[in-house]
Structures are given as structure tokens and as C-alpha cells.
Amino acid sequence: MVAISKFKQKQRATMELSENPFIVAFKAPANETEEERIRRVRAFQDAQRVSRQIDESLQEAKRILDRRKRATRILLLGQAESGKSAVLKNFQLAFTPQQFQKERDVWKTIIQLNLISSVRTLLNILNDVDPNGQSLMTPPHTPGSHSNSPLNSKLRRIHLVLSPLLSMETDLKNILFSAGSSPREIRVTAGTTWKSKLGFRDSATSQQNSQLTNAQNIVKTNLVKLLEASKNDIDSLWKDEDTQRALQEREINLRDSPGFFLDDVERITSPSYQPTDSDIVRARVRTDGVEEHHLVLETARLKGNDFYITDVSGMRSARHSWIPFFDDAQAILFLAPLMFNQMLEEDPHVNRLEDSLLLWKEICSNVLLANCNIIIFFNKMDILRRTLESGVEVRKYVPSYGDAPNEVASVTKYFKDRFKGYHRKLSPKPRTFIAHETSAIDIHSTTALVITVHEGIIRDNLEKSDMI
Ligand SMILES: Nc1nc2c(ncn2[C@@H]2O[C@H](COP(=O)(O)OP(=O)(O)OP(=O)(O)O)[C@@H](O)[C@H]2O)c(=O)[nH]1
Numbered sequence: 001m002v003a004i005s006k007f008k009q010k011q012r013a014t015m016e017l018s019e020n021p022f023i024v025a026f027k028a029p030a031n032e033t034e035e036e037r038i039r040r041v042r043a044f045q046d047a048q049r050v051s052r053q054i055d056e057s058l059q060e061a062k063r064i065l066d067r068r069k070r071a072t073r074i075l076l077l078g079q080a081e082s083g084k085s086a087v088l089k090n091f092q093l094a095f096t097p098q099q100f101q102k103e104r105d106v107w108k109t110i111i112q113l114n115l116i117s118s119v120r121t122l123l124n125i126l127n128d129v130d131p132n133g134q135s136l137m138t139p140p141h142t143p144g145s146h147s148n149s150p151l152n153s154k155l156r157r158i159h160l161v162l163s164p165l166l167s168m169e170t171d172l173k174n175i176l177f178s179a180g181s182s183p184r185e186i187r188v189t190a191g192t193t194w195k196s197k198l199g200f201r202d203s204a205t206s207q208q209n210s211q212l213t214n215a216q217n218i219v220k221t222n223l224v225k226l227l228e229a230s231k232n233d234i235d236s237l238w239k240d241e242d243t244q245r246a247l248q249e250r251e252i253n254l255r256d257s258p259g260f261f262l263d264d265v266e267r268i269t270s271p272s273y274q275p276t277d278s279d280i281v282r283a284r285v286r287t288d289g290v291e292e293h294h295l296v297l298e299t300a301r302l303k304g305n306d307f308y309i310t311d312v313s314g315m316r317s318a319r320h321s322w323i324p325f326f327d328d329a330q331a332i333l334f335l336a337p338l339m340f341n342q343m344l345e346e347d348p349h350v351n352r353l354e355d356s357l358l359l360w361k362e363i364c365s366n367v368l369l370a371n372c373n374i375i376i377f378f379n380k381m382d383i384l385r386r387t388l389e390s391g392v393e394v395r396k397y398v399p400s401y402g403d404a405p406n407e408v409a410s411v412t413k414y415f416k417d418r419f420k421g422y423h424r425k426l427s428p429k430p431r432t433f434i435a436h437e438t439s440a441i442d443i444h445s446t447t448a449l450v451i452t453v454h455e456g457i458i459r460d461n462l463e464k465s466d467m468i
């Protein structure tokens with residue numbers, strides 16, 4: 001019996017070998033010459049080498065996939081400017097502080113550009129007509145101008161003096177960033193290329209063209225010099241009484257806008273300026289596309305553990321690109337600032353909070369995310385507090401809010417209940433509603449929170465795998 005089965009096994013193995021297309025392709029033909037034999041053997045060896053390489057790369061891909069499966073995987077979602085990238089920076093600060101430190105210099109140029117963007121915004125506002133229909137900077141002798149006002153000559157002089165700075169900002173953005181960067185915003189294509197252009201080197205980008213880097217270094221050095229020379233003019237433009245009055249009249253709160261650094265002119269224009277952690281979290285770069293960040297944790301208890309966090313563009317036109325990432329996510333962090341009185345930058349007819357609620361409904365009801373934890377961060381709580389303190393009334397924007405107190409606690413509860421209601425009603429399977437009130441630019445509380453959130457996700461996934 002044993003002898004028969006061994007015979008069958010041998011027969012099957014011989015048959016399999018004779019059917020193997022690899023062996024068949026290199027089988028010696030009849031009447032092969034010596035030269036043909038050498039060529040055939042060489043081709044066979046080459047094919048074997050290629051086959052081994054393919055096997056190795058498949059094994060490597062499998063290893064990476066296995067590692068990824070064991071790692072924590074988080075997807076950051078929310079509308080544009082909701083604070084996704086700011087939360088990502090808090091994760092990096094908490095879990096990979098050494099890597100975060102290495103990127104400090106990259107952010108220096110971004111922050112300097114953010115400062116110039118605010119100067120441009122200010123000058124645009126001042127150039128615009130005022131509520132009485134007059135430009136604050138119309139040249140003298142124009143009928144109806146403020147020709148005798150010191151404001152005209154002073155602001156026009158400042159505009160003139162700051163023009164080279166504005167042109168340099170445009171040039172630098174063209175050299176460094178995506179073509180889509182607007183005067184107001186810096187927009188970068190996903191990946192580390194933009195960081196390498198700003199001087200960041202990691203193992204993947206160390207082979208950059210050094211000549212290009214030298215040219216960029218010159219532009220960066222000139223920017224520092226020009227900023228230092230423009231320091232007093234930027235400061236007096238911002239602190240000018242008439243400027244402040246013009247902003248008030250237009251109900252523009254520049255301090256709450258992304259990448260605002262006009263209160264830090266002295267520090268940022270100094271040639272020895274080094275961004276603080278807080279500056280980096282406050283810096284604004286619009287995410288373009290989808291960026292996956294692989295964090296290898298540096299902190300003692302979880303050292304060496306993997307963590308993948310995916311940051312996306314929140315623009316309405318980019319939201320379809322989120323879908324391929326739904327399948328892989330263990331948890332979603334949904335950023336929802338309670339900006340009841342603001343409109344979307346990309347569509348000034350759409351209220352930010354309404355847009356967030358619509359997006360939330362879509363995420364909660366999505367069947368691909370049925371098993372995924374969704375954690376909501378009511379971000380930008382500092383802005384909500386300032387908005388309410390300045391007397392802006394919720395009921396004017398959200399009539400259903402009625403006469404409830406115009407205070408942070410009450411307003412937050414009202415909107416939180418709406419988000420919670422949709423979560424309960426629309427989730428394909430029951431899941432816990434987890435919400436946090438955050439101010440992502442407050443790095444002390446946010447880094448502590450993201451550590452707790454990370455632990456919660458790990459715990460929850462362990463429980464889920466136990467149940468399976
Ligand atoms: N005041 C305040 N600013 C915040 C807060 N969270 C983020 N910001 C700032 O708001 C701006 C926009 O935040 P980002 O993190 O870039 O927004 P995003 O969601 O990644 O936006 P996209 O990449 O366009 O989708 C940045 O300048 C942040 O520093 C917050 O809680 N309070």
C-alpha cells in the first residue's frame with residue numbers, strides 16, 4: 001500500500017515537472033549544437049534569477065502587508081480647513097517627536113510665506129472699497145478720495161515698500177509648490193517632494209539634485225533678508241488704527257484665519273527665527289490629494305510599533321478620492337469645527353456647519369465603514385468661544401437654536417446632539433458615539449488627547465478580534 005502511494009507521488013511529481021511551462025520552455029531540443037546549448041543554459045539561468053527576484057519582492061510585499069495589518073490605521077476626514085493636518089501634526093509630536101524635530105526647518109519657510117499671505121490679504125482688504133464706497137488707498141486728487149487723509153499716503157507708501165516682498169512670495173510659491181497654489185494659500189501635492197524642496201532630507205529624498213537645492217537656498221536666504229527689511233512696515237500696517245477700523249467695519253477677524261502670524265512679526269522676521277512646535281501646528285498648507293504617513297513610534301512604551309495615518313484634502317471636489325481608503329481604516333477621526341457663522345472658502349454660498357453635517361451623515365451611513373469606529377473632534381473650540389464672546393448670535397444663523405443661551409456649553413451641546421442623532425439613526429450597525437472638544441493648536445491638551453484616542457483604538461480592535 002505504502003509502496004504504491006510512493007510510486008504515485010513520484011509519478012505525479014515527474015508529470016508536474018514535465019508540465020511546468022518554465023522547464024518546458026528551456027527543454028533541450030533534439031540535435032542541439034554546443035553553441036545553442038550554452039545560449040539556452042545562460043537564458044535559463046537569467047530566467048531563474050528574474051524568477052527569484054520576483055519571489056523576493058512578493059515576499060517583501062507580503063511582509064509589508066502583514067506589518068500594515070498589525071498596525072493601527074487611522075483616516076482623518078472633514079471639510080477643508082477643519083484641522084485634519086493640524087491633528088496629524090499633534091500625532092507626530094506625540095509619537096514621533098524626533099522626526100518632527102527634523103522637519104522644523106521646512107516649516108520656517110511655510111510660516112514666513114503664511115505671514116506674507118496675511119500681508120497680501122490686508123493690502124487687498126485695504127485696496128478694496130470701504131463700506132462708503134471709497135477705496136482707502138485711492139491716489140490723491142481722485143474725485144471722492146480721502147485725499148487729505150494721512151491714511152492714503154501712509155498706506156500707499158507701505159504698499160509700495162512691500163511690493164517686492166509680495167512678488168518674491170509669488171516667485172517662491174511657483175518654484176516650490178503645486179501650480180494650484182493661490183495667492184491666499186500654499187497648496188502642496190501629496191508626498192515628501194515639497195518638503196525636500198524646502199531642505200528636508202530623508203532616506204527617500206537624499207538623492208535630490210544639489211544644484212536645484214542651491215538655487216532654492218538663495219531664494220530662501222533672500223526671503224529672510226527681505227522679511228527683515230520689511231519688519232517695521234508689516235508691523236505698522238497691522239497695528240495701524242485705520243487698518244483695524246477697516247477690518248472691524250468689514251467684520252473680518254483675521255486672527256481666526258488659517259496661518260495667521262501677524263502678531264508675531266518681530267519673531268518671524270528675525271534672521272535667527274526657529275519655529276516653535278506651536279508655530280508649526282498653526283502653519284497652514286492646504287493638503288492636495290491623499291497623503292499616507294507611516295509613523296514608527298519613538299516613545300518608550302510603544303517604541304517600534306507601526307502606525308499609519310492618512311490625511312486627505314477636505315475640498316468638496318476631492319472627497320471622491322477618500323473612498324479607496326475606507327476599506328483599510330480601523331478608525332476615522334472626523335473633524336467638525338462648529339463654525340455656524342462661516343461659509344466654505346471654495347463655495348461662499350455653503351455654510352460650513354451645514355456642510356459638516358451633510359458630510360457626517362454620508363460618513364455615518366456608508367456601508368464600507370459599518371465596522372469602523374468614528375470619533376468626532378469638535379475642533380476650533382477656541383474660535384467658537386471668541387465668536388460667541390464677541391456677541392455673534394447663533395439664532396441669527398441657525399433659527400432653530402431659538403432663545404437658548406448664547407454660550408459655549410449650550411451651543412456645543414445643541415450641535416453635538418444633532419451629530420449624535422444622525423450617528424445613531426444612520427449607522428448601518430450600532431456603534432458608540434465618541435466625541436471630543438478640541439483646539440488643535442493647543443498642543444499640550446491635543447497631544448495628550450491623541451495618545452488616549454490611540455490607546456482606545458488599539459483596545460477596541462483587540463476586543464473586536466477577540467470576538468471574531
Ligand atoms: N484657532 C485654531 N486654528 C486651528 C485649529 N485647528 C487647526 N487650526 C488652523 O486652521 C488652519 C487649517 O487647518 P488644517 O489642519 O490645515 O486644515 P485641513 O483640514 O488639513 O485642511 P485641508 O488640507 O485643506 O483639507 C491651520 O492654519 C491650522 O493651524 C484650532 O483648533 N483652532
Ligand SMILES: [Mg+2]
Nearest residue numbers: 084085286287
Ligand atoms: Mg490638510
